[in-house]
Amino acid sequence: MSVLASVWQWFADPSHWQGENGVPTRIVEHVQLSAESVLIGAVIALPLGIALGHYGRFGNLAINISNVGRSVPSFAILVVAFQIFGLGDLPVILALTALAIPPMVTNSYVALREVDPDVRDAARGMGYRELAQLFRVELPLAVPLLMAGIRTSAVQVVATATLAALIAGGGLGRYIIDGFGQQNYPMMISGAILVALLALATEVSLSAVERLLVPRGIRLLMAPKMRRATSFKVA
Amino acid sequence: MTGGLFLDVVDPWINWDWLGAHISYVLGAFGQHLELTLIAVTLGLLIALPLGIAAQRTRWLRVTALGVFGTFYTIPSLALFALLVPYTGIDTVQTAEIPLVGYNVLILLRNVVVGLDAVPRDVLDAADGMGYRPFARTLRVELPLALPAIFAGLRVATVSTIGIITITAVIGLGGFGQLINQGLQESFHSPLVVATILSITFALVADLLLFAGQRLALPWARQA
Amino acid sequence: MNRRPIWLITVLAAAATLAAACGSSGGGSASKGTITIGGFDFAESSVLSQLYGQALARDGYTVNYKLRLGNREVVAPALKAGQIDMYAGYSATELEYYNGKLGEASSDVTATTAKLNLRLQPLQLEALTPSAAVDQNAFAVPKAIAQKYNLTKLSDLAAVGSQLVLGGPAECPTRPFCQPGLEKTYGIHFKSFKALDADGPLTRAAFANGSIQVGLVFTTDSDLGKLGLVVLQDDKHLENADNVVPIIRTKVATDEVKTVLNRISANLTTEELITMNGQVELLHQDPDAVARAFLQQHKYFGG
Numbered sequence: 001m002s003v004l005a006s007v008w009q010w011f012a013d014p015s016h017w018q019g020e021n022g023v024p025t026r027i028v029e030h031v032q033l034s035a036e037s038v039l040i041g042a043v044i045a046l047p048l049g050i051a052l053g054h055y056g057r058f059g060n061l062a063i064n065i066s067n068v069g070r071s072v073p074s075f076a077i078l079v080v081a082f083q084i085f086g087l088g089d090l091p092v093i094l095a096l097t098a099l100a101i102p103p104m105v106t107n108s109y110v111a112l113r114e115v116d117p118d119v120r121d122a123a124r125g126m127g128y129r130e131l132a133q134l135f136r137v138e139l140p141l142a143v144p145l146l147m148a149g150i151r152t153s154a155v156q157v158v159a160t161a162t163l164a165a166l167i168a169g170g171g172l173g174r175y176i177i178d179g180f181g182q183q184n185y186p187m188m189i190s191g192a193i194l195v196a197l198l199a200l201a202t203e204v205s206l207s208a209v210e211r212l213l214v215p216r217g218i219r220l221l222m223a224p225k226m227r228r229a230t231s232f233k234v235a
Numbered sequence: 236m237t238g239g240l241f242l243d244v245v246d247p248w249i250n251w252d253w254l255g256a257h258i259s260y261v262l263g264a265f266g267q268h269l270e271l272t273l274i275a276v277t278l279g280l281l282i283a284l285p286l287g288i289a290a291q292r293t294r295w296l297r298v299t300a301l302g303v304f305g306t307f308y309t310i311p312s313l314a315l316f317a318l319l320v321p322y323t324g325i326d327t328v329q330t331a332e333i334p335l336v337g338y339n340v341l342i343l344l345r346n347v348v349v350g351l352d353a354v355p356r357d358v359l360d361a362a363d364g365m366g367y368r369p370f371a372r373t374l375r376v377e378l379p380l381a382l383p384a385i386f387a388g389l390r391v392a393t394v395s396t397i398g399i400i401t402i403t404a405v406i407g408l409g410g411f412g413q414l415i416n417q418g419l420q421e422s423f424h425s426p427l428v429v430a431t432i433l434s435i436t437f438a439l440v441a442d443l444l445l446f447a448g449q450r451l452a453l454p455w456a457r458q459a
Numbered sequence: 460m461n462r463r464p465i466w467l468i469t470v471l472a473a474a475a476t477l478a479a480a481c482g483s484s485g486g487g488s489a490s491k492g493t494i495t496i497g498g499f500d501f502a503e504s505s506v507l508s509q510l511y512g513q514a515l516a517r518d519g520y521t522v523n524y525k526l527r528l529g530n531r532e533v534v535a536p537a538l539k540a541g542q543i544d545m546y547a548g549y550s551a552t553e554l555e556y557y558n559g560k561l562g563e564a565s566s567d568v569t570a571t572t573a574k575l576n577l578r579l580q581p582l583q584l585e586a587l588t589p590s591a592a593v594d595q596n597a598f599a600v601p602k603a604i605a606q607k608y609n610l611t612k613l614s615d616l617a618a619v620g621s622q623l624v625l626g627g628p629a630e631c632p633t634r635p636f637c638q639p640g641l642e643k644t645y646g647i648h649f650k651s652f653k654a655l656d657a658d659g660p661l662t663r664a665a666f667a668n669g670s671i672q673v674g675l676v677f678t679t680d681s682d683l684g685k686l687g688l689v690v691l692q693d694d695k696h697l698e699n700a701d702n703v704v705p706i707i708r709t710k711v712a713t714d715e716v717k718t719v720l721n722r723i724s725a726n727l728t729t730e731e732l733i734t735m736n737g738q739v740e741l742l743h744q745d746p747d748a749v750a751r752a753f754l755q756q757h758k759y760f761g762g
Contacts, residue, residue, distance in 0.1 A: 020651055070394045071438030073401040075412060076431040079419045083427065087664045162311040163402070166419075168654070168661045173313065178654050180317040180405070181629025183532040192314030199309045233338050233395050235312055235402065246743065253743065325537050326525050407528045416527060420500060422660040423743050 003189065010186035021174070023194065030171035030198060033164060034157045037093050041100030041157075042150060049105040049149075050142075053112025054134055062109035069102020074160045074234045082167040092164040099160055099234065100153045107149020111142035141218060147210035152232065154206055158199045160235040162191075172198065250425040261414070261429060268400055268410025268437065274332055275396045276389065279339025284385075286340070287347025288373055297348060304341035312338070312399050316406045326407030335399060339392040346388025350381030379453075386449040390442050397438040401430075411437075490521040494711055497534050497543035498526035501657050502739040502746065503594060503679060503732065507547035509750035510723055511705060517754070518719050526746075530630055530657065531556055538706065539582055545707035545720075550575060550589050551699035552596075552636060553706060557582075560635045568700035575704075583709045587717055589702035590724035592732045594679040596636045596698050599688040604672050612692035613645050616673065620647035626671030628657040636698055637675060644697045649673070679729065681737030703727060726757050 010016060017023050052062045077098060081091035115138045123137040139146075165173030175191025178184070254261070290297040315334035323329040354377050362376045378385075404412030411430040418427025494515055498508040505526050512522040525543055528534050535556060537543050550571050551564035557578040564571050568589050575586045600610055608619045616623070620641075631637035632652055641647045655661040658676045663686060665671040676683060676690065683690060705720050735753060738744045 067394070067442060068435070068439065070391075071398070071435045071442070073398045073411070073415070073431065073434045075401045075404070076415050076427065076434060079415055079427055080431065082419070082660075082664075083422070083424060087661065087668055087670060159309075159311055162313055166405075168656075168665065173311070174654065176311065176314045176317060178629040181530055181532065181654070182633050183536075184633075185318070185321075188314060188317055192310050192318070195311045195314070196306075196309040232391055233308065233312070233342075234398050250743075257745075320533065321536065324540065324542050325528055325533060326542070404527075405529075407525055413527075416500075420527070420656070420659050421502060421740060421743065422663075425743075 003185070006186040007189045007193070010190045016190075026170065026172050026174060027194065027198065030158070030161055030173075030195075033089065033092055033096065033161050033169070033171055034154065034202075036089075037096035037157050037161075038100050038150065038154045040093070041097045041153060042104060044097075045101040045104035045153075046108050046146070049108030050112055050134075050139070050146075052105075053109040053142075054138060056113065059109065059113070063106055066102040066106035069099065070232055070234065072099065074099055074163055075166065078163055078167050087168055089169070091167065092161070092169045096157050096160060096164075100157050103153045103156065103232070104149045107152065108142070108146050111145030111149070112138060114145060115141045143214050144210065144218065147206065147213065151203060151206040151210070154202050155199050156232060156234055158202050159195065159233065162195050163235050246422075246424050248424045248428050253425045254429060257426075261433070264409070264411050264413050264430070265433065265437070267408065267413075268397070268434070271328070271331055271335070271400050271403070271408070271410055272393065272396050272441070274328065275335035275339055275400075276393050278332065278336045279343050279392055280389065282336070283340045283343035283347055283388075287344050288351065288378075290344065291348045291351040300344060301341075301348070304337065304344060307337045308341045310334075312402055313405065316403055320406055328408075330406055331400070331403045331408050335396055338399070339396060342392045342395065343385070343388045346384045346391075347381065350384025350388075351377055353384065354380045382453055383449070386445060386452075390445045393441045393445060394438045397434065397441060401434060410434075491519045491715070492711070493521040493523060494545065494716070495523040495525060495543045497528055497537055497546040498524070499531065499534060499546070499657075500527045500529050501659060501677075503677070503736050504547060505746035506732075506735045506739060506750055507703060509747045510727070510753060511545070511547060511720055513747070513750055513754055514719050514723050515716065518715070520716070530628060532630055538584065538708065541708065544711040545705050548586070548704055548706040549594060549701035550586070550704045551701045552634075553586065553704070554578065555635045562635065564699040566696060566699050568702045571700045572702075572704060579706070585707055585709050585712050587705045587707060587712070588721045588724055589700075589704040590727045592679075592703045592724075592727040592729045593701055594677050594703065594729070594732065595693075595701040597676050597678050597690045597693065598641070598673055599666075599676045599683060599690045600673050601666055602687050602689055605689045605691075610689075610691055612694040613641070613647070613697070614694055616641075616647045616691065617645055620649050620673075623649055623672040624651050624653055624670065625649040625673045625675075626653045626655045626662055626665045627675035629654040631675060640697045644695050679733045679736050681733050682741060703732075 015022075019025065049062060052058050074095070077095040078092065081095040085091040085094065119137060119141065120133070123133045128137060161169075161171050162173035162176060164171050165177040172191050172195045175187050175194070179186075179188030179191060286300055290300045312334050315337075316330060319330045319333055323333065358376065358380065359372070362372045367376060400408075400410045401412030401415055403409050404416040409416060411434045414426035414430035417423060418425070418430070494512075496508045496512045498504040508524060508526055512524060516522045525537075528537065528543075531548075531552070534543070534546050538546060550568055554564045554571055554575040555562070557575065563574050572586050572589050579585055598613060598616075604610065604623075608615070610616065610619075625631070625638060625641075627637055631654070633639070638649070638652060641649075653665060653671050655665055655671070655674075658674075658680060662671070662674050662676070666674055666686065666688060673691075674688075676688065678690075703724065705724070707716070707720070731753065735749045738749045739746050
């Protein structure tokens with residue numbers, strides 16, 4: 001049977017859609033692990049990056065932290081997390097959060113820095129005080145790059161979450177690892193396809209969120225800067 | 236010896252005696268890691284550069300190449316390594332390199348195209364006016380101006396590759412990933428911690444070297 | 460325009476790549492031949508591979524090691540394809556792998572190995588003389604669970620299996636001596652299965668945090684008692700003669716090679732295997748150092 005046919009058959013098998021090892025369960029696990037990690041990461045990274053960008057402090061640190069973050073091998077971080085925290089969701093989320101933070105810090109720093117200084121001056125001239133200036137003037141302008149950072153982080157986390165299976169975690173990586181162990185190629189390929197689709201869906205949906213949040217005029221204005229947000233593969 | 240929140244008296248996070256006795260093992264792992272990285276980045280560049288030059292001018296090629304390699308990019312590396320084993324063998328350079336090169340081609344392709352796109356129209360016109368033939372114009376005018384973007388891509392590709400190589404431990408290779416795998420399977424902290432630190436250091440040093448290389452190659456260009 | 464540094468960097472990178480690639484190919488002096496030994500991804504396999512490998516090296520062969528490759532589903536195809544020349548297998552499990560799970564294995568190691576060789580011959584493979592050392596699958600439960608459900612043997616699980624989670628390596632649901640065997644021979648249907656590793660840290664951690672109640676372990680484990688685990692007796696003899704036996708490509712299995720390997724197998728006992736496993740897994744000694752100590756003890760070097 002050809003590879004495509006066997007994969008098609010794997011997806012067509014109803015037993016693969018039920019139960020603990022079924023596609024819906026695994027997708028939900030994967031999304032849960034990824035979403036929680038990105039959320040917690042955002043709660044830590046965004047205020048930090050925004051503050052640093054707003055005050056213009058520690059720029060080198062903020063920009064280079066994503067460099068350092070990218071240098072950390074995700075496989076290693078997951079194993080370290082397992083050796084400290086044991087099994088379950090906690091080590092996986094901790095490891096993924098650690099990986100999610102650096103790009104969001106850097107991108108939010110850059111996003112705030114990119115706000116036109118003339119706009120800042122105008123705001124100050126109009127009488128905006130510090131916090132109001134941040135929330136009402138700078139942040140709305142910074143949203144495109146901010147969202148780019150979150151999007152990069154999220155897609156990275158979704159890809160890395162497949163490695164959670166190496167420390168007995170759940171998610172779509174299970175199909176790949178278990179498939180490899182059982183030499184069950186339809187399962188492995190189906191798992192790979194599902195992860196790829198999920199990563200694409202993450203990218204698309206977060207782009208849609210960005211479209212909603214950013215007024216069209218600003219989006220066009222920001223277009224040249226957006227191309228700088230290069231996505232990065234860690235797993 | 237389970238993973239747990241207790242003081243591991245027998246197993247410190249780095250056992251320096253173990254490290255001292257295993258220098259050649261660690262160096263061997265580094266050698267493998269270095270070899271795999273060099274092949275992946277060099278081949279990636281060798282493919283992405285001409286492909287990118289061609290794709291930047293030809294609309295259908297740009298869309299197709301970026302589409303194909305972009306799709307390849309979304310496939311998790313773990314899956315690709317595992318899937319290639321029956322075709323290209325376990326513990327072989329090919330099985331490791333095909334996905335690695337594929338990912339690097341995408342990163343570098345994007346950056347080559349973006350870099351070439353960014354060359355100002357008037358510079359191109361001036362070059363044409365000065366009599367540069369198309370091939371010469373590409374080589375001597377466009378590419379040098381696109382170098383900052385290409386270097387940026389090289390840095391991203393290199394650091395990314397160094398991280399992903401650790402995953403090839405699953406198919407018998409791994410570079411520093413061998414030590415990570417050993418640490419996992421034997422509940423042993425030292426190889427894991429040593430490998431993590433060395434892998435991060437390697438990636439940062441490589442990034443720094445490329446940054447220095449960029450400065451050397453482009454003395455006129457301000458670092459973006 | 461300063462193009463020289465770019466070319467320099469390119470040439471250096473290319474040179475480094477070539478150097479690295481060339482450096483990895485080893486040169487052999489007057490050796491009797493090269494043998495590549497593959498190993499499974501658990502400590503005992505690394506120890507056995509080193510035992511056989513060092514004996515061969517001592518005899519004048521050039522030995523390459525490809526250890527921690529994975530499970531049998533990965534290693535056996537590598538052997539069939541010639542990427543490795545031999546691996547240290549376990550007689551009964553090998554038979555059930557190569558005969559497509561026919562259920563031919565028994566506790567008679569000689570008969571089992573003979574049937575194994577029948578299966579291996581068309582593949583140009585061969586099983587040598589099995590050792591007395593045995594490492595079988597076994598199933599363990601934490602002491603508390605054993606007390607709670609009054610478990611001493613595997614057949615005791617039939618009644619309570621549906622309340623318990625089984626843990627084991629990813630291939631357990633498809634291996635005759637694992638989950639399917641428990642279902643067929645003992646009628647045990649577990650609540651669910653959790654894919655972990657082959658009696659490694661993941662399995663032990665799962666026992667510790669209660670996410671599994673029954674787990675696959677190996678009979679050569681040195682620390683089960685210390686971990687509070689009780690091995691359930693295999694009263695219906697699901698597990699069979701899993702004696703250590705080298706599986707080797709016939710082309711490489713010259714008489715001399717066979718003599719060397721069989722001598723190691725003859726001298727290996729289960730107790731020594733347990734000791735060596737303990738040294739690697741608990742004391743974090745290197746498999747090659749542990750193997751060397753064994754060979755020295757048995758006077759292989761200069762003896």
